[in-house]
Amino acid sequence: MSATIIDGKAFAAKVREQVAAHVARLKDEHGITPGLAVVLVGEDPASEVYVRNKGKQTLEAGMNSFEHKLAADTSEADLLALIDQLNTDPAVHGILVQLPLPGHLNSDLVINSIDPAKDVDGFHISNVGLLGTGQKSMVPCTPLGCLMMLRDHLGSLSGLNAVVVGRSNIVGKPMAQLLLGDSCTVTIAHSRTKDLAEVCRRADILVAAVGRPEMIPGDWVKPGATVIDVGINRIPAPEKGEGKHRLVGDVEFASAAEVAGAITPVPGGVGPMTIACLLANTVTACCRANALPEPEGLTA
Numbered sequence: 512m513s514a515t516i517i518d519g520k521a522f523a524a525k526v527r528e529q530v531a532a533h534v535a536r537l538k539d540e541h542g543i544t545p546g547l548a549v550v551l552v553g554e555d556p557a558s559e560v561y562v563r564n565k566g567k568q569t570l571e572a573g574m575n576s577f578e579h580k581l582a583a584d585t586s587e588a589d590l591l592a593l594i595d596q597l598n599t600d601p602a603v604h605g606i607l608v609q610l611p612l613p614g615h616l617n618s619d620l621v622i623n624s625i626d627p628a629k630d631v632d633g634f635h636i637s638n639v640g641l642l643g644t645g646q647k648s649m650v651p652c653t654p655l656g657c658l659m660m661l662r663d664h665l666g667s668l669s670g671l672n673a674v675v676v677g678r679s680n681i682v683g684k685p686m687a688q689l690l691l692g693d694s695c696t697v698t699i700a701h702s703r704t705k706d707l708a709e710v711c712r713r714a715d716i717l718v719a720a721v722g723r724p725e726m727i728p729g730d731w732v733k734p735g736a737t738v739i740d741v742g743i744n745r746i747p748a749p750e751k752g753e754g755k756h757r758l759v760g761d762v763e764f765a766s767a768a769e770v771a772g773a774i775t776p777v778p779g780g781v782g783p784m785t786i787a788c789l790l791a792n793t794v795t796a797c798c799r800a801n802a803l804p805e806p807e808g809l810t811a
């Protein structure tokens with residue numbers, strides 16, 4: 512193995528320290544405690560892992576955590592009423608509605624009912640538009656975490672060929688916007704892309720956000736490339752015992768690590784950074800709401 516392992520877990524711990532320091536200052540100097548509300552409708556395994564880690568880390572950073580767990584058959588009207596209440600609650604600075612939502616709920620409608628200033632996921636059309644036009648916005652947590660690791664590892668990204676595999680609204684598209692903002696030459700690949708292997712081999716920066724376990728093998732990776740593996744896939748792990756699972760990314764780690772210059776592991780890569788950036792966005796939202804200076808280095 513030749514690649515540098517980008518330690519997202521350690522990086523995330525540093526980001527959370529910076530967040531906690533800023534939270535302490537907000538409390539001491541202004542008597543303000545940032546608050547994050549998370550809304551979970553029904554049960555989704557990926558979301559539950561995320562919510563569990565997040566609630567704990569929100570409290571550890573000194574912030575208030577408000578969890579709203581709603582039944583899977585909650586009506587759209589009830590969900591919108593809750594969001595309305597959180598929008599007007601002065602103790603709530605950030606609102607996150609876990610995705611995916613059950614099929615009977617219109618996610619676009621729900622997301623766009625969140626006050627854009629409290630939209631710490633950065634999914635509201637207003638924030639999407641601001642990001643796309645290079646204006647100050649709330650930046651989606653997962654792509655923001657990826658950008659932080661890339662800048663930390665590479666310094667300048669200017670002029671590099673970046674390939675993002677996946678075009679979802681929550682990862683692929685905002686990731687591409689951020690890379691473009693840092694002057695990469697950006698290609699967005701997806702399930703209809705012709706000769707994906709060839710496209711990937713041109714990437715100085717390869718971001719995989721597909722949701723297919725170990726889909727990208729080492730021979731799709733350009734020698735020396737920086738590989739960011741966003742995928743979180745639970746696969747059976749009979750070697751750990753009957754019915755056990757383990758997490759793997761969208762990249763075949765062992766073979767990719769032979770070729771890449773640097774690579775993020777799964778777990779311990781993008782996942783922890785996503786949560787750290789959610790906390791960072793909550794502090795940023797709180798500062799903006801109170802017309803106070805924002806923490807430095809924690810936004811795009």
Ligand SMILES: NC(=O)C1=CN([C@@H]2O[C@H](COP(=O)(O)OP(=O)(O)OC[C@H]3O[C@@H](n4cnc5c(N)ncnc54)[C@H](OP(=O)(O)O)[C@@H]3O)[C@@H](O)[C@H]2O)C=CC1
Nearest residue numbers: 653677678679682701702720721722741742743781782785
């Ligand atoms: N680490 C973290 O913090 C987070 C991790 N994730 C993980 O990242 C992964 C992606 O999530 P998300 O963006 O929400 O997923 P989506 O399912 O919304 O999007 C997947 C994308 O991958 C593309 N795709 C699917 N199959 C192929 C293929 N064979 N070749 C090329 N492209 C393909 C799809 O293309 P098309 O549009 O053509 O269908 C689509 O654009 C998942 O594993 C998820 O669990 C997600 C959020 C946060």
Ligand SMILES: Nc1nc(=O)c2c([nH]1)NC[C@@H]1CN(c3ccc(C(=O)N[C@@H](CCC(=O)O)C(=O)O)cc3)C=[N+]21
Nearest residue numbers: 557558560561608609610611632778779780782783785
């Ligand atoms: N509105 C919304 N925003 C999201 O950002 C969002 C969402 N909905 N729905 C679900 C996905 C998924 N997601 C994860 C974040 C962190 C880990 C994470 O911490 N992963 C650890 C592993 C945890 C474990 O050990 O199981 C790691 O990669 O090291 C996982 C998954 C955010 N998402």
